[in-house]
Amino acid sequence: MPRRAREKSESGTYHVIWRGINRQILFENDEDRAKYLDYLQLYREKCGCRVLGYCLMDNHVHLLLAEGEEELSQVMKRLGVSYVHWYNRKYGRCGPLFQDRFRSEAVEDERYLLTALRYIHQNPRSLGISWETYPWSSYRGYMGQDSLLENDFVLGLFGRDRSKAIAEYQRFMQEESAKACLDAEMELLLSDQEANQMLQEQLHGLLPIELQHLGKEERDVALRGLKQLEGLSTRQIARLTGISQSVIVRA
Template sequence: MPRTARKKSESGIYHIIMRGINRQTIFEDEEDCAQFLEVLQRYKEKSGYEVYAYCLMGNHVHLLMKIGIEPLEQVMRRLCGSYVYWYNNKYQRVGNLFQDRFKSEPVEDDQYFQIVQRYIHQNPVKEGLGKRVDEYKWSSFHEYIDQENIVNVKFLLEMMRDEKQK
């Protein structure tokens, strides 16, 4: 049975979820998380995407991003391929790390964007990894509070400012 076609976003913004194969852990330690974020940062300029939120959980990843120069599939091939190559080398393993293809959901309006962004940051609390979102280290929440690094924080802040002015 053929796969259903991926829904294309008019805005170019997607909520992306990548899960470990058989729900296995894809981030064994802090070095793994740091490496994934380094890969995310490294391909930002080359692929031309914007990251608005991320959360690295033990066996899955949430990303809220806008595609730029390259199509979504190529961006994800770069990100996943680079991380899996590094991970397999580190753990002396071969084969797939991520389950099936990544999931992507188009984000077409400001209200839904804010819902998804909040959901991503609250995911560790929902999973019992802390009582507050600021207790979890591997989420972009800290970039909104402390210092912007990978995430385009201004996008959400301008969106909220524009809503307030309406």
């Protein structure tokens, strides 16, 4: 099946996710994460792109980038080649590390830009991690100095007064958002029929729709189990269970 053409952003701004091949770990330790950000800084300067947000998880990366002198695909190619070369040399391995094609979505307006940034910053909570203190995202960089980030542009959307803008930024980032944006598992790998069968097996014969009738604690335990299944997105689980995406994320 031919690949679908990548959506072109009129604004030149994209929310990007790149995952490890076969869900392989990309960062074994903090040195690896720091090296990836070093390369991101290098190609930010060489390619003229703007970094508006990032979050480094164990096996995938979220970026919010605005194109500069080079197109997104070229920036990501440079970044990927450099990091994989360094990683393979460090760990004595060979071959690809990232999936062959990163995913991206166009960000065309300021409101959605902030929504995508909030989604990126809150990403660590999917692993039960405190996203507000997570050291490998751009969240705290907006409240201080971070040479990698285009702080002024994003904070300027909240007002001209710097201290008030930071306070409004923090308030917005704290809000719950039911919109999933570009999810690490957004592309469905299973049909609804296949997924429904997998859910029933995980639930030991219970129909997915019957989760709605369980108590909150029992329901949330079941939802966490479903999220661990390979090839299912939050959106697909919501569709098959009748439970909203925001409830599934909070569980």
